[in-house]
Amino acid sequence: MLSLGLRRCRKSCRLRWLNYLKPNIKKGAFEEDEVDLIIRLHRLLGNRWSLIAGRIPGRTANDIKNFWNSCLGKKVSPNLQDVVANKETAGSTAVKPLKQSSPRHAAGIKKTVLPVAPSYFVIKPKPRIPSKSIGFPILPKNIGTHREARREPPATDDRPDKEEDPLPWLRNLLGVEEEEIEEDGKQKQLQKGPEQEQEQEMILYSFPCSSQASEVDFLVKEHCREEVGSDEGQWRWEDMFLDEELMLGDLLGPEAGSKPVN
DNA sequence: AATGAGGCCAACCGCCAAGCT
DNA sequence: CAGCTTGGCGGTTGGCCTCAT
Numbered sequence: 001m002l003s004l005g006l007r008r009c010r011k012s013c014r015l016r017w018l019n020y021l022k023p024n025i026k027k028g029a030f031e032e033d034e035v036d037l038i039i040r041l042h043r044l045l046g047n048r049w050s051l052i053a054g055r056i057p058g059r060t061a062n063d064i065k066n067f068w069n070s071c072l073g074k075k076v077s078p079n080l081q082d083v084v085a086n087k088e089t090a091g092s093t094a095v096k097p098l099k100q101s102s103p104r105h106a107a108g109i110k111k112t113v114l115p116v117a118p119s120y121f122v123i124k125p126k127p128r129i130p131s132k133s134i135g136f137p138i139l140p141k142n143i144g145t146h147r148e149a150r151r152e153p154p155a156t157d158d159r160p161d162k163e164e165d166p167l168p169w170l171r172n173l174l175g176v177e178e179e180e181i182e183e184d185g186k187q188k189q190l191q192k193g194p195e196q197e198q199e200q201e202m203i204l205y206s207f208p209c210s211s212q213a214s215e216v217d218f219l220v221k222e223h224c225r226e227e228v229g230s231d232e233g234q235w236r237w238e239d240m241f242l243d244e245e246l247m248l249g250d251l252l253g254p255e256a257g258s259k260p261v262n
Numbered sequence: 263a264a265t266g267a268g269g270c271c272a273a274c275c276g277c278c279a280a281g282c283t
Numbered sequence: 284c285a286g287c288t289t290g291g292c293g294g295t296t297g298g299c300c301t302c303a304t
Binding site: 011012015016019020062063066067069070071 | 269270271274
C-alpha cells in the first residue's frame with residue numbers, strides 16, 4: 001500500500017521485496033490445495049508463518065498470515081468441532097465456502113474444503129541452532145529460525161568429529177527422543193522401538209537440506225506415527241512432505257483429489 | 263448518488279538473536 | 284565483553300476497495 005509520503009528504510013525496502021516484489025512470488029487465488037495445506041500446517045505449527053510459507057512455494061509468510069487472519073482463522077479454528085460434527089452427520093468434509101460477497105475476495109480464494117482432524121495439537125520443535133562453522137554436511141539449513149528457537153542455546157559443545165558417527169549427535173541436535181508435544185494442555189514424550197530407531201536413522205541420513213522446515217518435517221512424521229498411526233482421515237506424513245519440484249496436488253494424497261468440487 | 267460497514271492486504275512496529283567491531 | 288547493526292519474525296495498523304442500505 002503505497003502512499004505519497006511513504007519513506008522506506010532499508011528494512012522496509014527489503015520487506016517489500018520479500019513480500020511483494022520478488023519475481024517468484026505467487027499472487028492471486030489460493031488454490032484449494034494451498035488452503036488445505038495451510039490449515040494442516042497451522043494445526044501442527046501454530047502461527048509460525050515463515051515455516052508454513054516455507055512449505056508452500058511462491059507464498060510469503062505475510063501472504064499466508066494475512067490470508068489466515070482475514071479468512072481462515074475465523075472460519076477454521078473456532079468451529080473445528082462443528083466441522084467434525086458436520087462430517088459425521090452429512091458424510092462430507094465440505095463446509096460452507098468462505099465469504100464471497102466481493103469479487104475481490106472471490107479472486108482471493110476459490111473455495112475452501114476444510115480437512116477434519118479430531119485432535120488438535122501443536123508441535124513445538126525443540127530448537128537446535130548449529131554453529132556456522134559446523135562441518136557437518138547433512139545438516140538442514142535454516143533450522144531453528146523461529147524466535148522461540150533462537151532463545152535456546154545452541155548445542156555446539158558436543159559437536160561430533162567429522163570422522164565420528166554423527167547420528168547420536170544429530171539425534172540430540174534435533175531433540176527427537178525427548179520431544180515434547182502439546183496436546184490439550186498435556187505433555188507427552190515420544191518413545192521409539194528398535195524398528196523406529198532404524199527408520200529414524202534412514203530419515204536422518206536422507207534429510208532434505210533444501211527445506212527451511214526440515215526439522216519440523218521430521219518431527220511431524222514422528223508425531224503422526226505416534227499419535228494417529230495409519231487411521232483413515234488422519235494426518236499422514238505424505239501429506240506434509242513438500243518438495244518444491246512436486247505439485248501440491250500430489251502431496252495431499254488421494255483424498256484431496258477426490259474432494260467434491262463446487 | 264451518498265455513505266457507512268466490513269474485508270483485504272501492504273506496510274509498519276517491536277522484539278530478538280546473530281554477527282561484527 | 285559490550286555495544287551496535289542487521290536480518291528475521293509475528294502481531295498490528297490503516298488505506299483502499301466493495302457492497303449493502
